[in-house]
Amino acid sequence: xxxxxxxxxxxxxxxxxxxxxxxxxxxxxxxxxxxxxxxxxxxxxxxxxxxxxxxxxxxxxxxxxxxxxxxxxxxxxxxxxxxxxxxxxxxxxxxxxxxx
Numbered sequence: 001x002x003x004x005x006x007x008x009x010x011x012x013x014x015x016x017x018x019x020x021x022x023x024x025x026x027x028x029x030x031x032x033x034x035x036x037x038x039x040x041x042x043x044x045x046x047x048x049x050x051x052x053x054x055x056x057x058x059x060x061x062x063x064x065x066x067x068x069x070x071x072x073x074x075x076x077x078x079x080x081x082x083x084x085x086x087x088x089x090x091x092x093x094x095x096x097x098x099x100x
Contacts, residue, residue, distance in 0.1 A: 008084035
């Protein structure tokens, strides 16, 4: 297995998905309460309205939006590694705990 394949496999197991091909960026859902964070971000003055918006999205759409717009856990990877990682909108990963 090549270095790029090993890196891509590791990153995907941690929930990283490609969020920008142009900038070779991958992101992951970085908070266990990510849906609440997303709801507050969307509608800070009315959490119920924010929750309703999150619930209208499919799980895949909600996760994709969170990774692309809200997540602070972003990495730049090589183009070769990026090509081996799934797109953000192609998989449901949920939150995966990462040791720091």
